[in-house]
Structures are given as structure tokens and as C-alpha cells.
Amino acid sequence: MKELNIKLKTNTDLPLAKQTVINLFLTYNVVKTEMLSVLKPHDLSLEQFNVLRILRGQKGNPLNLQDIQQRMVNKMSNTTRLIDKLIIKGFVKRTECKQNRRKIEVYITSDGLDKLLELDPLVNSTEEKTTSKLTTIELEELNRLLNKIQ
Numbered sequence: 001m002k003e004l005n006i007k008l009k010t011n012t013d014l015p016l017a018k019q020t021v022i023n024l025f026l027t028y029n030v031v032k033t034e035m036l037s038v039l040k041p042h043d044l045s046l047e048q049f050n051v052l053r054i055l056r057g058q059k060g061n062p063l064n065l066q067d068i069q070q071r072m073v074n075k076m077s078n079t080t081r082l083i084d085k086l087i088i089k090g091f092v093k094r095t096e097c098k099q100n101r102r103k104i105e106v107y108i109t110s111d112g113l114d115k116l117l118e119l120d121p122l123v124n125s126t127e128e129k130t131t132s133k134l135t136t137i138e139l140e141e142l143n144r145l146l147n148k149i150q
Contacts, residue, residue, distance in 0.1 A: 024149075034130050038122045042115065043089070047074055047082050049123075052091060052116055055108035062095070062105035091115055 014022070032046065039049055054071045055063060063071075069079045083106055086092040091112030095105050131139055 031130055034126050035123070038119070038126050042119060044115075044119075045082075047072065048086055048091075049119070050074070051079075051082055051086060052108060052112050055092060055106060056113060056116055058108070060107070062107050064103050064105055068106060086112070 035046055035049075039046065044052075050073050051068060054068055065079050065083065068083070069075065072079070083092060083094060087094060089111075091109055093107050093109055095107070096103070134142065
């Protein structure tokens with residue numbers, strides 16, 4: 001993989017597994033940078049955006065913190081801190097569960113839904129631009145291979 005060697009500025013032949021993992025990290029950074037360029041002007045992190053999309057998918061029903069954490073792409077995130085930041089922005093609200101007072105339920109607000117409606121076309125466009133060099137068949141194959149790694 002001469003392209004990778006040029007990017008890494010090395011003449012060393014790397015094992016194929018190492019090349020693959022490095023390429024995955026490099027690709028992740030490209031995608032993350034593109035997505036952040038859309039979200040940053042709206043004062044949102046990727047994780048906060050992910051939480052908003054998860055809550056929108058509930059169609060008005062609440063989720064507890066554990067369920068949100070399980071559905072997140074980045075499971076290492078501090079969900080409580082993310083929710084607190086989204087509450088301050090007015091995008092979500094937190095209530096005590098009526099059946100179990102130790103459980104916290106989280107809802108998306110109308111402001112949160114409005115923010116997602118504003119971001120949807122920007123995010124969709126960024127996703128399409130990021131993957132535009134690949135054909136539909138290549139995208140399907142890439143997804144199949146990535147799922148296989150996972």
C-alpha cells in the first residue's frame with residue numbers, strides 16, 4: 001500500500017492487518033472532521049448530536065440514561081454530562097420516572113427537534129460528500145466488510 005506509506009512518510013512495509021487498522025483510524029478522522037465542521041457552528045459535539053438523534057427516534061417517548069448509553073455510537077461517552085449540556089441548551093429535558101424514582105427519563109424538546117430539522121440537510125449533504133467517491137456497490141461492500149470487523 002504505497003498510498004499509506006506516503007501518508008505516513010515511511011518506507012517500511014507494514015503488515016496488512018496494521019495497514020488496515022491505520023487506514024480505519026485515518027478514515028475515521030476524515031469523517032469526524034467533516035461532521036464536526038457541520039456541528040461545531042451549532043455548538044454540538046458528535047456525541048450530543050447522536051443523543052439528539054436517538055431521542056428523536058423515540059417519537060416523544062422517554063429513554064433512561066442506560067438505554068441512551070447502549071444506543072450511542074461512542075459508548076465511552078459520559079452520558080450524564082452530555083445530557084446536562086443538552087439540558088442547558090434547551091434541547092432535552094430530564095424527569096424522574098414515576099414508577100422508579102431512582103430512574104431518570106430523558107425527552108427531546110421542541111427546540112431539540114427544531115435543531116435536528118435544521119441540521120438534517122447539512123448532515124445528509126456532508127455524509128453524501130464524504131462517501132461520494134464510492135459507488136453504491138462499493139458502499140454496500142464497505143458496509144458489509146465493516147460490519148464483519150465489528
